[in-house]
Amino acid sequence: MDGERLSAALLELEDEINWDAAAMLERAVQLEELALALGDELLVARARLSQANLHMRAGDVAGAARRIWKVHQWAVEHDARQLTSRTHLVWSNIHRLLGDAAQCLEHAVLSVELLDETATDHMRIWHRVKLGDALSLSGSMDAARLRYRQAAELSSRLGRPDLLLAVLNNFAYAEYAAGHHDRAQQVTGQLQDVAKTFGFRLDASLLDTIGAIQIENGQHAEAEKTLLACIDLHNDGNQDDADALAEYLLTLSRAQRCLAAYGRAQRSLDASRRLCVERELGHVMVRVHQEQAELHAARGEFAEAFAAHKEFFATYTRQHSLQREAQARTRQVMFETEEARQEAERFREQARRDPLTGLRNRRYLNEQLPGLIATDPELTVAIVDLDHFKRINDELSHDVGDRVLVQAAKLLETELAAVTPRGFVVRLGGEEFLMVLPETPTEQAVEKIDAIRRTIKGFSWETLTAGVPVTVSVGVAGVADAGKATQPALLSVADRHLYAAKHGGRDRVVWSRTRHGQASAA
Numbered sequence: 001m002d003g004e005r006l007s008a009a010l011l012e013l014e015d016e017i018n019w020d021a022a023a024m025l026e027r028a029v030q031l032e033e034l035a036l037a038l039g040d041e042l043l044v045a046r047a048r049l050s051q052a053n054l055h056m057r058a059g060d061v062a063g064a065a066r067r068i069w070k071v072h073q074w075a076v077e078h079d080a081r082q083l084t085s086r087t088h089l090v091w092s093n094i095h096r097l098l099g100d101a102a103q104c105l106e107h108a109v110l111s112v113e114l115l116d117e118t119a120t121d122h123m124r125i126w127h128r129v130k131l132g133d134a135l136s137l138s139g140s141m142d143a144a145r146l147r148y149r150q151a152a153e154l155s156s157r158l159g160r161p162d163l164l165l166a167v168l169n170n171f172a173y174a175e176y177a178a179g180h181h182d183r184a185q186q187v188t189g190q191l192q193d194v195a196k197t198f199g200f201r202l203d204a205s206l207l208d209t210i211g212a213i214q215i216e217n218g219q220h221a222e223a224e225k226t227l228l229a230c231i232d233l234h235n236d237g238n239q240d241d242a243d244a245l246a247e248y249l250l251t252l253s254r255a256q257r258c259l260a261a262y263g264r265a266q267r268s269l270d271a272s273r274r275l276c277v278e279r280e281l282g283h284v285m286v287r288v289h290q291e292q293a294e295l296h297a298a299r300g301e302f303a304e305a306f307a308a309h310k311e312f313f314a315t316y317t318r319q320h321s322l323q324r325e326a327q328a329r330t331r332q333v334m335f336e337t338e339e340a341r342q343e344a345e346r347f348r349e350q351a352r353r354d355p356l357t358g359l360r361n362r363r364y365l366n367e368q369l370p371g372l373i374a375t376d377p378e379l380t381v382a383i384v385d386l387d388h389f390k391r392i393n394d395e396l397s398h399d400v401g402d403r404v405l406v407q408a409a410k411l412l413e414t415e416l417a418a419v420t421p422r423g424f425v426v427r428l429g430g431e432e433f434l435m436v437l438p439e440t441p442t443e444q445a446v447e448k449i450d451a452i453r454r455t456i457k458g459f460s461w462e463t464l465t466a467g468v469p470v471t472v473s474v475g476v477a478g479v480a481d482a483g484k485a486t487q488p489a490l491l492s493v494a495d496r497h498l499y500a501a502k503h504g505g506r507d508r509v510v511w512s513r514t515r516h517g518q519a520s521a522a
Contacts, residue, residue, distance in 0.1 A: 013050045015122035017166050025054040045071050053090050061097050085114035101138040108134035121158045125151050136174035161198040169206050181216040204234040208248050215255050223255035246275040246284045286316045354427040357409035365426045369487050380445035382476045383494045386431035387506040419448040442478035450509045473501035476511035
């Protein structure tokens with residue numbers, strides 16, 4: 001599979017609205033392996049983000065949090081705007097599952113702010129929906145409605161009725177969760193109209209939402225019909241989460257209780273309970289016990305209702321404790337992952353710094369310079385060498401020599417930053433340094449470099465060197481001087497000019513005025 005087809009395959013995972021987490025996760029792992037074989041870091045990161053998202057969908061929130069850190073860091077470092085937007089959306093969902101409404105909202109906002117012309121139609125619509133979800137979770141329902149309506153209008157304008165259904169489903173559920181049952185009913189009416197207009201069959205999860213809203217609006221007979229259709233659809237092979245059928249049966253039991261059809265309600269509730277036991281659905285079992293207490297009370301079985309309520313409270317307490325433990329474990333994973341990331345970043349930075357002077361080292365240079373050479377035709381570099389440095393070491397000690405090197409490094413870095421903020425200084429080794437000046441034509445660079453040479457010469461070295469002078473010789477080269485636009489070729493020209501500076505009397509800057517001309521000195 002080539003890069004273009006692999007990207008398209010990843011997009012199918014990224015923009016999918018119907019979930020089969022196990023199969024999709026297996027596919028994401030396969031696509032990561034293909035991306036690694038191609039050596040395409042962006043495709044690898046996209047595959048890993050899909051895996052994090054699918055782990056979260058399957059309930060492994062800690063696993064999702066552990067995987068997303070590196071993807072997010074890579075996306076930010078490489079200015080991969082679309083990928084960064086997607087990572088913020090997954091972060092938002094992780095914090096929603098952790099019950100952190102503030103962080104959920106913060107990441108949702110960022111996921112929308114990062115949308116640009118590279119965003120897919122799905123992203124432009126769905127990221128606004130999830131911002132609406134985050135706003136509703138934080139209690140800002142008016143602001144949430146605005147985002148849902150924007151997403152609905154965008155779905156219509158882009159000709160995406162499939163996404164419009166998903167938008168209206170989340171909108172309806174948010175109104176329902178906020179206790180605005182009349183509004184929720186209006187939205188589900190729109191949802192059903194869209195499905196009818198475009199020939200969509202409502203999936204089981206949508207029917208469950210509609211049924212729950214009908215119950216709250218007193219439409220109990222309609223709710224029972226809706227939920228029976230929901231369960232039939234599920235049994236026909238509709239792709240749902242593991243807890244879906246237990247949830248549907250529980251909602252059906254509520255509708256039947258409200259109809260005073262207590263026998264049917266008990267059978268539905270018993271079926272839900274069996275599924276909770278078989279599949280270890282503790283979060284659904286809590287509400288099964290609660291509904292059982294309600295059902296006993298409706299039948300006038302108050303002793304049984306009290307016993308069921310006690311069971312509900314005990315189960316609720318256990319489940320709440322388990323949820324808090326799971327959230328704590330996930331937060332610990334997130335903390336440890338961030339701590340490890342920061343530690344790795346510190347080691348990475350240390351590996352690219354000279355321990356004596358604190359300047360960048362050859363490893364950093366080898367990472368940065370080839371890219372600058374390839375993209376910047378006005379790049380100039382300068383090799384700087386301290387004159388007669390052996391005399392300082394021999395006459396004044398190596399400790400003094402080290403202090404001279406440190407001071408010279410400070411002067412080079414400070415002076416260079418003042419004239420070209422994007423430039424940097426590298427210690428090549430011993431008393432030799434390299435200054436890198438991006439977007440600075442050679443003749444212009446020479447003026448600045450010669451000013452730096454004079455600053456070093458004019459520095460008050462007496463307290464360090466007891467009167468021994470400190471000067472530098474400099475060899476300068478621009479990309480145009482190198483013939484071949486490669487790092488070895490460029491540094492070879494600069495080194496040749498440094499040799500000319502040394503043999504021309506030291507304390508001077510040497511460069512080539514024209515591409516093929518002879519060296520000139522300042």
